[in-house]
Amino acid sequence: MSATDCEQQGTGWGILEDLPGDPMIWVLIFSELAAFGLFLGAFVVARALHPAVFAAGQATLDAQLAGINTILLVTSGWAAARATAAARADERGRARGWLFGAMALGGVFIAVKLFEYAGEIALGNGLETSPFFTLYFLLTGFHLLHVGLGIVILAVVSRGARAAGVETGTAFWHMVDLLWIVMFPIIYLVHP
């Protein structure tokens, strides 16, 4: 098959090509949604089996800090969406500025989360304190790693600030946002 034939048939990603950004990021996004979905399902089942343990653990969490982090992350998502709109209009300088804003807010999210962890550890809560804290630290820690990775991805795509790259990077960032939106009430607020 010649290069021309390949171009005429698309990039070979089929229906994934209809999604914004590089199709490969969507393979990653769907994998992450599946993994976090199962992880959250395990948290919900464990809570149903040990409601008293989970209620006691949840009572020590700082839901206000997590609420502040929600506002930070959705605002960061808005900045990322603005960056995509600017990149599509070929306004690379503006796109870069919005991306820096999104990254800065992501950095504050990490700082707030580390402050929250320090508070929990000061109270004597760790990975092995109870099933609640094992799942709390693993779920939120795994998510925190994704926030860090997302900032790195946004930094990489901000260099060229081209539409395709920015769409790809911000798609990952919005997934990180979506995960937190679902995790926040389930871990911090829902009554066991």
Next chain:
Amino acid sequence: MIPDRLDIAWIMLIGLALATILVPPLVARPLLANGLLLIFAALKGRHIVLDFLDLRSAPALWRGLVSAWVLIVVLFAWLASAIVALI
């Protein structure tokens, strides 16, 4: 400056986030509070999926798949809490 679709989505997300924080101190009944918290989560997810991820213009398959993920997770969480409350 007139707010566009992205600005409106952001304002809605901030409003829903604030409403989420207010549910525990204002709603005493656990099942109702859990229901409200998870409905707000689903609404926030909808804005992120349709407006920020921009799947509003994507094929229904992808829009439905990501939206279904949000709905399944929040519905499962509510059902589990409801079963525990009823037992």
